[in-house]
Amino acid sequence: MMGFISDADLAALREQVRRGCQELQHPYPAFVLFISFSSGKERAAVRMVRGATYNAVWQAGVAAIRELAEQQTGENFWLRIDWPMAVEATTFAELHRMLAGTKRNYFRLGISFDENFEHALLEQELNANAMLYGGNHNPTAEFNEGNFRAYFQSRFPITPLPAFGDDTRVHLFTSKGAFFDGDTLHDLYPTGRNAGRRIIDALSIPLLNSLIAAGSDFLADQVGADGCFVYGLHPCFDRSIDSYNTLRHASATYAMIEAYEVTRSQSLRDAIERSLTRMRDDFIVRTDLPDGRPAAFLVEANSEIKLGGNALAILALAKLAEVEGGDADHGLMSRLAAGISFMQDAESGAFRHVLDFPSVATKDAFRTIYYEGEAAFALMRLYDLTGNGALLAAVQRSFSHFIAAGYERHHDHWLAYAANELTRHCPREDYYRFAIANVAGHLDFVANRVTTFPTLLELMMASRQVLTRLEGDREHAHLLGHIDRSRFGAALERRALYLLNGHFWPELAMFMKNPARIAGSFFIRHHAFRVRIDDVEHYLSGLIAYRRQALEAAATVGLGQRNLAGDRDAPEDCPQAQPVG
Incomplete structure:
Protein backbone atom coordinates (compact mmCIF):
# COMPACT_ATOMS: atom_id res chain seq x y z
CA MET A 1 0.00 0.00 0.00
CA TYR A 189 -12.34 11.04 -23.69
CA PRO A 190 -9.40 11.92 -25.94
CA THR A 191 -8.93 15.32 -27.60
CA GLY A 192 -12.18 16.55 -29.16
CA ARG A 193 -15.42 18.15 -28.03
CA ASN A 194 -15.75 15.76 -25.07
CA ALA A 195 -12.07 15.91 -24.21
CA GLY A 196 -10.93 15.38 -20.67
CA ARG A 197 -14.12 14.09 -19.04
CA ARG A 198 -15.16 10.55 -18.20
CA ILE A 199 -16.58 8.41 -20.97
CA ILE A 200 -20.37 8.04 -20.65
CA ASP A 201 -22.49 6.52 -23.39
CA ALA A 202 -26.01 7.06 -22.05
CA LEU A 203 -27.98 9.09 -19.52
CA SER A 204 -29.18 6.50 -17.03
CA ILE A 205 -31.63 7.40 -14.26
CA PRO A 206 -28.96 6.93 -11.55
CA LEU A 207 -26.63 9.25 -13.45
CA LEU A 208 -29.37 11.83 -13.91
CA ASN A 209 -30.21 11.62 -10.20
CA SER A 210 -26.56 12.26 -9.38
CA LEU A 211 -26.28 15.24 -11.77
CA ILE A 212 -29.49 16.81 -10.48
CA ALA A 213 -28.46 16.33 -6.85
CA ALA A 214 -25.00 17.80 -7.45
CA GLY A 215 -26.27 20.82 -9.40
CA SER A 216 -29.05 21.62 -6.94
CA ASP A 217 -26.73 21.13 -3.95
CA PHE A 218 -24.42 23.66 -5.56
CA LEU A 219 -27.28 26.16 -5.89
CA ALA A 220 -28.33 25.53 -2.30
CA ASP A 221 -24.78 26.25 -1.17
CA GLN A 222 -24.93 29.62 -2.92
CA VAL A 223 -27.91 30.80 -0.83
CA GLY A 224 -26.69 32.73 2.21
CA ALA A 225 -28.40 33.27 5.52
CA ASP A 226 -29.93 36.46 4.08
CA GLY A 227 -31.64 34.50 1.29
CA CYS A 228 -29.50 35.94 -1.49
CA PHE A 229 -27.39 33.86 -3.84
CA VAL A 230 -23.75 34.13 -4.65
CA TYR A 231 -24.78 35.29 -8.11
CA GLY A 232 -21.95 33.68 -10.01
CA LEU A 233 -18.33 32.62 -10.10
CA HIS A 234 -15.40 32.87 -12.47
CA PRO A 235 -13.74 29.60 -11.47
CA CYS A 236 -10.43 30.05 -13.27
CA PHE A 237 -9.39 32.45 -10.51
CA ASP A 238 -12.20 31.80 -7.96
CA ARG A 239 -13.70 35.25 -8.35
CA SER A 240 -17.29 36.03 -7.46
CA ILE A 241 -19.59 37.98 -9.78
CA ASP A 242 -20.70 40.91 -7.65
CA SER A 243 -23.78 42.06 -9.60
CA TYR A 244 -27.29 40.79 -8.84
CA ASN A 245 -30.49 40.11 -10.74
CA THR A 246 -33.77 39.42 -8.97
CA LEU A 247 -35.27 37.78 -12.07
CA ARG A 248 -32.49 35.19 -12.01
CA HIS A 249 -32.91 34.87 -8.25
CA ALA A 250 -36.50 33.78 -8.96
CA SER A 251 -35.55 31.49 -11.84
CA ALA A 252 -32.81 29.75 -9.85
CA THR A 253 -35.29 29.23 -7.02
CA TYR A 254 -37.73 27.69 -9.49
CA ALA A 255 -35.05 25.24 -10.64
CA MET A 256 -34.21 24.36 -7.04
CA ILE A 257 -37.85 23.52 -6.39
CA GLU A 258 -37.91 21.36 -9.52
CA ALA A 259 -34.84 19.56 -8.20
CA TYR A 260 -36.32 19.24 -4.71
CA GLU A 261 -39.21 17.30 -6.23
CA VAL A 262 -36.57 14.76 -7.34
CA THR A 263 -34.12 14.73 -4.42
CA ARG A 264 -36.23 15.70 -1.37
CA SER A 265 -33.02 17.04 0.18
CA GLN A 266 -33.68 18.89 3.43
CA SER A 267 -30.70 21.21 2.96
CA LEU A 268 -32.07 22.10 -0.48
CA ARG A 269 -35.52 22.73 0.99
CA ASP A 270 -34.02 25.00 3.63
CA ALA A 271 -32.19 27.00 0.95
CA ILE A 272 -35.40 27.27 -1.06
CA GLU A 273 -37.20 28.73 1.94
CA ARG A 274 -34.47 31.31 2.56
CA SER A 275 -34.55 32.32 -1.10
CA LEU A 276 -38.35 32.51 -1.27
CA THR A 277 -38.53 34.54 1.93
CA ARG A 278 -36.11 37.08 0.50
CA MET A 279 -38.09 37.21 -2.75
CA ARG A 280 -41.49 37.55 -1.07
CA ASP A 281 -40.43 40.09 1.53
CA ASP A 282 -37.87 42.24 -0.27
CA PHE A 283 -37.83 41.77 -4.03
CA ILE A 284 -41.61 41.73 -4.63
CA VAL A 285 -43.37 45.04 -4.11
CA ARG A 286 -47.14 45.07 -3.58
CA THR A 287 -48.88 48.10 -5.04
CA ASP A 288 -52.09 49.27 -6.68
CA LEU A 289 -52.35 49.80 -10.42
CA PRO A 290 -53.56 53.16 -11.80
CA ASP A 291 -57.06 51.70 -12.11
CA GLY A 292 -57.02 50.65 -8.45
CA ARG A 293 -56.49 46.92 -8.96
CA PRO A 294 -54.09 45.29 -6.50
CA ALA A 295 -50.91 44.09 -8.15
CA ALA A 296 -47.34 43.15 -7.37
CA PHE A 297 -44.05 43.44 -9.20
CA LEU A 298 -40.64 41.84 -8.85
CA VAL A 299 -38.38 44.89 -8.82
CA GLU A 300 -34.68 45.01 -9.69
CA ALA A 301 -32.13 47.04 -7.72
CA ASN A 302 -32.17 49.65 -10.52
CA SER A 303 -35.97 50.04 -10.12
CA GLU A 304 -36.78 48.12 -13.29
CA ILE A 305 -39.89 45.96 -13.49
CA LYS A 306 -39.26 43.16 -15.98
CA LEU A 307 -42.10 41.18 -17.49
CA GLY A 308 -40.00 38.05 -17.05
CA GLY A 309 -39.37 38.88 -13.41
CA ASN A 310 -43.05 38.66 -12.51
CA ALA A 311 -43.29 35.49 -14.58
CA LEU A 312 -40.39 33.72 -12.86
CA ALA A 313 -41.69 34.71 -9.44
CA ILE A 314 -45.01 33.07 -10.31
CA LEU A 315 -43.27 29.99 -11.67
CA ALA A 316 -41.31 29.53 -8.45
CA LEU A 317 -44.32 30.01 -6.20
CA ALA A 318 -46.56 27.86 -8.39
CA LYS A 319 -44.02 25.06 -8.48
CA LEU A 320 -43.79 25.07 -4.68
CA ALA A 321 -47.58 24.87 -4.45
CA GLU A 322 -47.59 21.98 -6.92
CA VAL A 323 -44.90 20.07 -5.02
CA GLU A 324 -46.12 20.69 -1.48
CA GLY A 325 -49.76 21.70 -1.83
CA GLY A 326 -51.39 24.60 -0.07
CA ASP A 327 -52.60 27.97 -1.28
CA ALA A 328 -50.64 30.35 0.93
CA ASP A 329 -49.11 32.13 -2.07
CA HIS A 330 -52.21 32.21 -4.28
CA GLY A 331 -53.00 35.82 -3.40
CA LEU A 332 -49.47 36.94 -4.14
CA MET A 333 -49.40 35.04 -7.42
CA SER A 334 -52.70 36.66 -8.44
CA ARG A 335 -51.23 40.08 -7.77
CA LEU A 336 -48.13 39.21 -9.83
CA ALA A 337 -50.42 38.00 -12.63
CA ALA A 338 -52.28 41.31 -12.47
CA GLY A 339 -48.91 42.98 -12.98
CA ILE A 340 -48.37 40.88 -16.10
CA SER A 341 -51.88 41.77 -17.31
CA PHE A 342 -51.04 45.46 -16.87
CA MET A 343 -48.06 44.92 -19.19
CA GLN A 344 -50.20 43.25 -21.89
CA ASP A 345 -52.13 45.10 -24.58
CA ALA A 346 -55.75 43.96 -24.25
CA GLU A 347 -56.35 44.08 -28.00
CA SER A 348 -53.17 42.79 -29.66
CA GLY A 349 -51.94 40.51 -26.88
CA ALA A 350 -48.43 42.00 -27.08
CA PHE A 351 -46.49 42.76 -23.92
CA ARG A 352 -44.47 45.72 -22.73
CA HIS A 353 -41.20 44.29 -21.48
CA VAL A 354 -39.79 46.73 -18.92
CA LEU A 355 -41.45 49.34 -16.73
CA ASP A 356 -40.02 51.89 -14.33
CA PHE A 357 -40.91 51.62 -10.65
CA PRO A 358 -42.75 53.25 -8.99
CA SER A 359 -44.15 55.22 -11.94
CA VAL A 360 -44.95 51.97 -13.89
CA ALA A 361 -44.25 53.94 -17.06
CA THR A 362 -42.88 52.01 -20.01
CA LYS A 363 -39.09 51.92 -20.07
CA ASP A 364 -38.53 49.36 -22.85
CA ALA A 365 -41.33 48.13 -25.07
CA PHE A 366 -39.07 45.22 -26.07
CA ARG A 367 -35.90 43.85 -24.51
CA THR A 368 -35.68 40.07 -25.02
CA ILE A 369 -37.90 37.42 -26.53
CA TYR A 370 -37.52 35.36 -23.37
CA TYR A 371 -39.86 37.57 -21.34
CA GLU A 372 -42.97 36.91 -23.42
CA GLY A 373 -42.67 33.14 -23.33
CA GLU A 374 -41.95 33.29 -19.61
CA ALA A 375 -45.09 35.35 -19.05
CA ALA A 376 -47.34 33.00 -21.03
CA PHE A 377 -45.82 29.94 -19.34
CA ALA A 378 -46.29 31.42 -15.87
CA LEU A 379 -49.91 32.32 -16.50
CA MET A 380 -50.57 28.77 -17.69
CA ARG A 381 -48.99 27.29 -14.57
CA LEU A 382 -51.11 29.57 -12.39
CA TYR A 383 -54.18 28.55 -14.40
CA ASP A 384 -53.39 24.93 -13.54
CA LEU A 385 -53.56 25.83 -9.86
CA THR A 386 -56.59 28.13 -9.88
CA GLY A 387 -58.69 27.29 -12.94
CA ASN A 388 -59.16 31.05 -13.48
CA GLY A 389 -60.26 31.32 -17.10
CA ALA A 390 -59.00 34.90 -17.35
CA LEU A 391 -55.44 33.58 -17.15
CA LEU A 392 -55.99 31.19 -20.04
CA ALA A 393 -57.64 33.91 -22.07
CA ALA A 394 -54.63 36.18 -21.53
CA VAL A 395 -52.33 33.46 -22.83
CA GLN A 396 -54.57 33.00 -25.86
CA ARG A 397 -54.28 36.69 -26.61
CA SER A 398 -50.52 36.46 -26.32
CA PHE A 399 -50.41 33.53 -28.73
CA SER A 400 -52.46 35.45 -31.27
CA HIS A 401 -49.66 38.00 -31.14
CA PHE A 402 -46.89 35.36 -31.24
CA ILE A 403 -48.39 33.71 -34.31
CA ALA A 404 -49.09 36.99 -36.12
CA ALA A 405 -45.55 38.23 -35.41
CA GLY A 406 -43.90 34.97 -36.54
CA TYR A 407 -42.29 34.27 -33.17
CA GLU A 408 -41.67 30.64 -34.10
CA ARG A 409 -38.55 31.94 -35.86
CA HIS A 410 -36.96 32.51 -32.45
CA HIS A 411 -36.97 28.79 -31.53
CA ASP A 412 -37.30 29.91 -27.92
CA HIS A 413 -37.50 27.41 -25.07
CA TRP A 414 -39.88 29.54 -23.00
CA LEU A 415 -42.28 29.76 -25.93
CA ALA A 416 -42.03 25.97 -26.19
CA TYR A 417 -42.93 25.61 -22.52
CA ALA A 418 -45.90 27.95 -22.98
CA ALA A 419 -47.11 26.23 -26.15
CA ASN A 420 -46.94 22.85 -24.46
CA GLU A 421 -49.08 24.06 -21.55
CA LEU A 422 -51.55 25.86 -23.80
CA THR A 423 -52.11 22.87 -26.09
CA ARG A 424 -52.86 20.72 -23.05
CA HIS A 425 -55.93 22.85 -22.44
CA CYS A 426 -56.69 24.24 -25.88
CA PRO A 427 -55.65 21.65 -28.50
CA ARG A 428 -56.12 23.99 -31.46
CA GLU A 429 -54.40 23.46 -34.77
CA ASP A 430 -52.83 26.93 -34.89
CA TYR A 431 -51.27 26.42 -31.48
CA TYR A 432 -49.93 23.01 -32.46
CA ARG A 433 -48.54 24.40 -35.70
CA PHE A 434 -46.74 27.11 -33.77
CA ALA A 435 -45.25 24.61 -31.32
CA ILE A 436 -43.94 22.43 -34.16
CA ALA A 437 -42.60 25.32 -36.23
CA ASN A 438 -40.79 26.61 -33.14
CA VAL A 439 -38.49 23.57 -33.26
CA ALA A 440 -38.77 21.81 -36.64
CA GLY A 441 -36.30 24.02 -38.51
CA HIS A 442 -33.83 24.07 -35.64
CA LEU A 443 -32.87 20.40 -35.39
CA ASP A 444 -29.46 20.65 -37.05
CA PHE A 445 -28.55 23.50 -34.70
CA VAL A 446 -29.69 21.47 -31.70
CA ALA A 447 -27.69 18.44 -32.81
CA ASN A 448 -24.48 20.18 -33.80
CA ARG A 449 -24.03 23.40 -31.83
CA VAL A 450 -20.49 23.41 -30.42
CA THR A 451 -21.49 25.12 -27.14
CA THR A 452 -23.54 23.15 -24.62
CA PHE A 453 -26.41 25.70 -24.91
CA PRO A 454 -28.53 24.08 -22.16
CA THR A 455 -31.76 25.85 -23.12
CA LEU A 456 -31.78 23.76 -26.31
CA LEU A 457 -32.56 20.67 -24.25
CA GLU A 458 -35.40 22.56 -22.57
CA LEU A 459 -36.73 23.48 -26.01
CA MET A 460 -36.61 19.85 -27.09
CA MET A 461 -38.17 18.42 -23.95
CA ALA A 462 -41.14 20.81 -24.02
CA SER A 463 -41.59 20.19 -27.75
CA ARG A 464 -41.48 16.42 -27.28
CA GLN A 465 -44.41 16.65 -24.87
CA VAL A 466 -46.40 18.37 -27.60
CA LEU A 467 -45.45 15.74 -30.18
CA THR A 468 -46.28 12.89 -27.81
CA ARG A 469 -49.69 14.41 -27.14
CA LEU A 470 -50.33 14.77 -30.88
CA GLU A 471 -49.80 11.04 -31.37
CA GLY A 472 -53.01 10.42 -29.44
CA ASP A 473 -55.00 13.29 -30.95
CA ARG A 474 -56.97 11.95 -33.92
CA GLU A 475 -58.03 15.39 -35.07
CA HIS A 476 -54.53 16.84 -35.21
CA ALA A 477 -52.17 13.86 -35.61
CA HIS A 478 -51.63 14.78 -39.26
CA LEU A 479 -49.55 17.73 -38.05
CA LEU A 480 -46.79 15.29 -37.11
CA GLY A 481 -45.98 15.24 -40.82
CA HIS A 482 -44.50 18.72 -40.40
CA ILE A 483 -41.49 17.43 -38.46
CA ASP A 484 -39.01 14.60 -38.97
CA ARG A 485 -39.54 12.58 -35.79
CA SER A 486 -36.43 10.49 -36.31
CA ARG A 487 -34.19 13.56 -36.69
CA PHE A 488 -35.94 15.16 -33.72
CA GLY A 489 -35.25 12.18 -31.48
CA ALA A 490 -31.64 11.90 -32.59
CA ALA A 491 -31.03 15.62 -32.05
CA LEU A 492 -32.62 15.50 -28.60
CA GLU A 493 -30.52 12.56 -27.44
CA ARG A 494 -27.34 14.05 -28.83
CA ARG A 495 -27.99 17.39 -27.12
CA ALA A 496 -28.87 15.75 -23.79
CA LEU A 497 -25.64 13.74 -23.75
CA TYR A 498 -23.65 16.76 -24.91
CA LEU A 499 -24.72 18.68 -21.81
CA LEU A 500 -22.32 16.48 -19.84
CA ASN A 501 -19.54 18.60 -21.35
CA GLY A 502 -20.77 21.51 -19.25
CA HIS A 503 -20.66 19.64 -15.94
CA PHE A 504 -17.79 20.27 -13.57
CA TRP A 505 -16.68 16.69 -13.14
CA PRO A 506 -13.84 16.41 -10.60
CA GLU A 507 -11.42 15.61 -13.44
CA LEU A 508 -12.14 19.08 -14.88
CA ALA A 509 -12.77 21.03 -11.69
CA MET A 510 -9.39 19.99 -10.32
CA PHE A 511 -7.60 22.38 -12.68
CA MET A 512 -9.50 25.42 -11.37
CA LYS A 513 -8.26 27.56 -8.48
CA ASN A 514 -10.80 26.30 -5.91
CA PRO A 515 -12.03 22.92 -7.20
CA ALA A 516 -14.28 21.99 -4.29
CA ARG A 517 -16.25 25.21 -4.67
CA ILE A 518 -17.44 24.41 -8.18
CA ALA A 519 -17.26 20.60 -8.47
CA GLY A 520 -20.70 19.27 -9.38
CA SER A 521 -21.92 22.56 -10.83
CA PHE A 522 -22.42 23.46 -14.49
CA PHE A 523 -20.52 25.99 -16.55
CA ILE A 524 -20.51 27.95 -19.80
CA ARG A 525 -17.16 27.25 -21.47
CA HIS A 526 -17.07 30.18 -23.89
CA HIS A 527 -17.63 32.60 -21.00
CA ALA A 528 -14.39 31.46 -19.34
CA PHE A 529 -16.17 28.53 -17.65
CA ARG A 530 -18.55 30.93 -15.91
CA VAL A 531 -20.81 29.37 -13.28
CA ARG A 532 -23.83 31.62 -12.74
CA ILE A 533 -27.04 30.68 -10.98
CA ASP A 534 -29.08 30.92 -14.18
CA ASP A 535 -26.52 28.81 -16.04
CA VAL A 536 -26.96 26.02 -13.49
CA GLU A 537 -30.74 26.56 -13.55
CA HIS A 538 -31.04 25.82 -17.26
CA TYR A 539 -28.90 22.70 -17.11
CA LEU A 540 -31.01 21.44 -14.20
CA SER A 541 -34.38 22.18 -15.83
CA GLY A 542 -33.40 20.34 -19.01
CA LEU A 543 -32.01 17.31 -17.21
CA ILE A 544 -35.00 17.15 -14.83
CA ALA A 545 -37.39 17.20 -17.80
CA TYR A 546 -35.32 14.50 -19.53
CA ARG A 547 -35.43 12.33 -16.41
CA ARG A 548 -39.18 12.83 -15.96
CA GLN A 549 -39.98 11.88 -19.54
CA ALA A 550 -37.62 8.90 -19.40
CA LEU A 551 -39.51 7.62 -16.36
CA GLU A 552 -42.85 8.27 -18.05
CA ALA A 553 -41.71 6.40 -21.16
CA ALA A 554 -40.55 3.46 -19.05
CA ALA A 555 -43.89 3.41 -17.24
CA THR A 556 -45.79 3.09 -20.53
CA VAL A 557 -43.94 -0.04 -21.64
CA GLY A 558 -46.52 -2.78 -22.00
CA LEU A 559 -49.36 -0.40 -21.15
CA GLY A 560 -49.88 1.16 -24.58
CA GLN A 561 -50.28 4.84 -25.21
CA ARG A 562 -51.56 7.02 -22.42
CA ASN A 563 -52.37 10.71 -22.26
CA LEU A 564 -49.41 12.58 -20.79
CA ALA A 565 -51.27 15.88 -20.80
CA GLY A 566 -52.05 15.78 -17.08
CA ASP A 567 -55.15 15.34 -14.98
CA ARG A 568 -57.22 18.18 -16.46
CA ASP A 569 -59.21 17.42 -19.63
CA ALA A 570 -58.92 19.95 -22.39
CA PRO A 571 -61.98 22.24 -22.36
CA GLU A 572 -64.32 22.07 -25.33
CA ASP A 573 -64.40 25.85 -25.57
CA CYS A 574 -61.54 28.07 -24.40
CA PRO A 575 -62.63 31.05 -22.25
CA GLN A 576 -63.10 34.44 -23.81
CA ALA A 577 -60.68 37.25 -23.04
CA GLN A 578 -61.25 39.07 -19.75
CA PRO A 579 -59.06 41.01 -17.32
CA VAL A 580 -56.64 39.19 -15.05
CA GLY A 581 -56.61 40.01 -11.36
Missing part, protein backbone atom coordinates in the same frame (compact mmCIF):
# COMPACT_ATOMS: atom_id res chain seq x y z
CA MET A 2 1.15 3.52 -0.80
CA GLY A 3 -1.09 4.95 1.95
CA PHE A 4 -3.47 6.86 -0.31
CA ILE A 5 -4.11 4.37 -3.12
CA SER A 6 -4.20 0.59 -2.84
CA ASP A 7 -1.79 -1.65 -4.68
CA ALA A 8 -4.75 -3.09 -6.61
CA ASP A 9 -5.99 0.34 -7.69
CA LEU A 10 -2.49 1.39 -8.63
CA ALA A 11 -2.03 -1.75 -10.71
CA ALA A 12 -5.37 -1.18 -12.45
CA LEU A 13 -4.41 2.42 -13.20
CA ARG A 14 -1.04 1.31 -14.54
CA GLU A 15 -2.66 -1.13 -16.97
CA GLN A 16 -5.34 1.31 -18.07
CA VAL A 17 -2.73 3.92 -18.88
CA ARG A 18 -0.56 1.35 -20.61
CA ARG A 19 -3.41 0.20 -22.87
CA GLY A 20 -4.06 3.73 -24.04
CA CYS A 21 -0.56 5.12 -24.08
CA GLN A 22 1.10 5.30 -27.49
CA GLU A 23 4.82 5.50 -28.15
CA LEU A 24 5.76 8.83 -29.67
CA GLN A 25 8.11 9.06 -32.63
CA HIS A 26 11.52 10.74 -32.72
CA PRO A 27 12.42 13.48 -31.87
CA TYR A 28 9.97 13.26 -28.97
CA PRO A 29 10.39 11.05 -25.88
CA ALA A 30 8.91 7.60 -26.44
CA PHE A 31 6.60 7.96 -23.42
CA VAL A 32 5.34 11.06 -21.65
CA LEU A 33 2.94 11.12 -18.70
CA PHE A 34 1.33 14.18 -17.09
CA ILE A 35 0.52 13.43 -13.43
CA SER A 36 -2.08 15.79 -11.96
CA PHE A 37 -3.27 15.66 -8.36
CA SER A 38 -5.71 17.70 -6.27
CA SER A 39 -7.27 17.25 -2.86
CA GLY A 40 -10.06 19.63 -3.89
CA LYS A 41 -8.68 22.55 -1.91
CA GLU A 42 -6.08 23.68 -4.41
CA ARG A 43 -5.62 23.88 -8.15
CA ALA A 44 -4.14 20.61 -9.39
CA ALA A 45 -0.38 20.33 -9.22
CA VAL A 46 1.04 18.81 -12.39
CA ARG A 47 4.25 16.87 -12.91
CA MET A 48 5.65 15.38 -16.12
CA VAL A 49 7.69 12.21 -16.46
CA ARG A 50 9.40 11.11 -19.65
CA GLY A 51 11.44 8.16 -20.79
CA ALA A 52 12.35 5.52 -23.34
CA THR A 53 10.33 2.68 -21.80
CA TYR A 54 6.87 2.55 -20.27
CA ASN A 55 8.07 0.72 -17.15
CA ALA A 56 10.64 3.37 -16.38
CA VAL A 57 8.17 6.18 -16.96
CA TRP A 58 5.55 4.50 -14.79
CA GLN A 59 7.94 4.11 -11.89
CA ALA A 60 8.83 7.79 -12.16
CA GLY A 61 5.11 8.53 -12.28
CA VAL A 62 4.47 6.62 -9.04
CA ALA A 63 7.16 8.69 -7.34
CA ALA A 64 5.50 11.86 -8.66
CA ILE A 65 2.11 10.71 -7.36
CA ARG A 66 3.57 10.15 -3.90
CA GLU A 67 5.24 13.55 -3.92
CA LEU A 68 2.13 15.40 -5.05
CA ALA A 69 -0.18 13.67 -2.58
CA GLU A 70 2.12 14.50 0.33
CA GLN A 71 2.15 18.20 -0.59
CA GLN A 72 -1.60 18.80 -0.51
CA THR A 73 -4.26 18.67 2.18
CA GLY A 74 -7.99 18.16 1.82
CA GLU A 75 -10.76 15.60 1.71
CA ASN A 76 -10.50 14.40 -1.88
CA PHE A 77 -8.04 12.20 -3.69
CA TRP A 78 -8.26 13.24 -7.33
CA LEU A 79 -5.54 11.73 -9.47
CA ARG A 80 -5.41 12.18 -13.20
CA ILE A 81 -2.89 10.88 -15.72
CA ASP A 82 -2.72 12.17 -19.31
CA TRP A 83 -0.44 11.25 -22.17
CA PRO A 84 0.18 12.71 -25.66
CA MET A 85 -1.32 10.74 -28.54
CA ALA A 86 0.14 12.71 -31.44
CA VAL A 87 2.45 15.73 -31.69
CA GLU A 88 2.94 18.28 -34.45
CA ALA A 89 5.55 21.05 -34.59
CA THR A 90 4.51 24.52 -35.68
CA THR A 91 5.37 28.17 -35.06
CA PHE A 92 3.93 30.76 -32.75
CA ALA A 93 2.64 32.67 -35.78
CA GLU A 94 0.71 29.62 -36.95
CA LEU A 95 -0.61 29.06 -33.41
CA HIS A 96 -1.98 32.62 -33.43
CA ARG A 97 -3.76 31.87 -36.71
CA MET A 98 -5.23 28.70 -35.26
CA LEU A 99 -6.45 30.54 -32.18
CA ALA A 100 -8.06 33.25 -34.32
CA GLY A 101 -10.08 30.54 -36.05
CA THR A 102 -11.21 28.83 -32.84
CA LYS A 103 -14.10 29.80 -30.58
CA ARG A 104 -12.82 31.17 -27.28
CA ASN A 105 -12.04 28.46 -24.72
CA TYR A 106 -12.54 25.78 -27.39
CA PHE A 107 -8.87 25.32 -28.28
CA ARG A 108 -8.43 21.70 -27.26
CA LEU A 109 -4.72 20.97 -27.82
CA GLY A 110 -1.82 20.92 -25.39
CA ILE A 111 1.38 22.84 -26.04
CA SER A 112 4.98 21.83 -25.45
CA PHE A 113 7.69 24.44 -25.80
CA ASP A 114 10.45 21.94 -26.51
CA GLU A 115 10.84 18.56 -28.19
CA ASN A 116 11.67 16.81 -24.93
CA PHE A 117 8.39 17.82 -23.21
CA GLU A 118 10.29 19.39 -20.36
CA HIS A 119 8.05 22.46 -20.50
CA ALA A 120 4.58 21.44 -21.66
CA LEU A 121 1.03 22.33 -20.67
CA LEU A 122 -2.13 20.28 -20.98
CA GLU A 123 -5.17 21.75 -22.70
CA GLN A 124 -6.92 21.74 -19.32
CA GLU A 125 -4.11 23.81 -17.79
CA LEU A 126 -4.22 26.32 -20.63
CA ASN A 127 -7.96 26.86 -20.44
CA ALA A 128 -8.35 26.67 -16.65
CA ASN A 129 -5.82 29.46 -16.28
CA ALA A 130 -7.38 31.60 -19.03
CA MET A 131 -4.12 31.52 -20.95
CA LEU A 132 -5.94 31.51 -24.29
CA TYR A 133 -8.76 33.88 -23.28
CA GLY A 134 -8.65 37.54 -24.17
CA GLY A 135 -12.01 38.55 -22.69
CA ASN A 136 -15.61 38.47 -23.87
CA HIS A 137 -14.95 41.18 -26.45
CA ASN A 138 -13.25 38.61 -28.67
CA PRO A 139 -15.37 35.66 -29.86
CA THR A 140 -12.27 33.62 -30.69
CA ALA A 141 -9.37 32.26 -28.68
CA GLU A 142 -6.50 34.66 -28.02
CA PHE A 143 -3.09 34.24 -26.44
CA ASN A 144 -3.14 35.99 -23.06
CA GLU A 145 0.49 36.76 -22.26
CA GLY A 146 -0.23 37.98 -18.72
CA ASN A 147 -2.11 34.87 -17.65
CA PHE A 148 0.39 32.67 -19.47
CA ARG A 149 3.29 34.31 -17.70
CA ALA A 150 1.72 33.88 -14.24
CA TYR A 151 0.95 30.19 -14.61
CA PHE A 152 4.09 29.23 -16.52
CA GLN A 153 6.30 30.78 -13.86
CA SER A 154 4.43 28.90 -11.12
CA ARG A 155 4.76 25.59 -13.01
CA PHE A 156 8.37 26.10 -14.08
CA PRO A 157 9.77 28.59 -11.54
CA ILE A 158 13.41 28.34 -12.58
CA THR A 159 12.77 28.35 -16.33
CA PRO A 160 12.87 31.54 -18.40
CA LEU A 161 9.68 32.35 -20.25
CA PRO A 162 9.50 31.07 -23.82
CA ALA A 163 10.03 33.60 -26.56
CA PHE A 164 6.79 34.80 -28.13
CA GLY A 165 8.18 35.64 -31.56
CA ASP A 166 6.44 34.54 -34.74
CA ASP A 167 9.21 32.07 -35.49
CA THR A 168 9.23 30.53 -32.00
CA ARG A 169 8.77 26.79 -32.39
CA VAL A 170 6.02 25.07 -30.40
CA HIS A 171 4.68 21.53 -30.41
CA LEU A 172 0.92 20.95 -30.31
CA PHE A 173 -0.39 17.64 -29.06
CA THR A 174 -3.58 15.67 -28.70
CA SER A 175 -3.99 13.65 -25.54
CA LYS A 176 -5.98 11.07 -23.64
CA GLY A 177 -6.28 10.35 -19.95
CA ALA A 178 -7.50 8.34 -16.98
CA PHE A 179 -8.87 9.59 -13.67
CA PHE A 180 -9.04 8.01 -10.22
CA ASP A 181 -11.38 9.68 -7.72
CA GLY A 182 -10.29 7.66 -4.70
CA ASP A 183 -12.83 4.93 -5.36
CA THR A 184 -13.38 4.46 -9.07
CA LEU A 185 -11.14 4.52 -12.12
CA HIS A 186 -12.54 6.42 -15.11
CA ASP A 187 -11.41 6.39 -18.72
CA LEU A 188 -11.42 9.90 -20.21
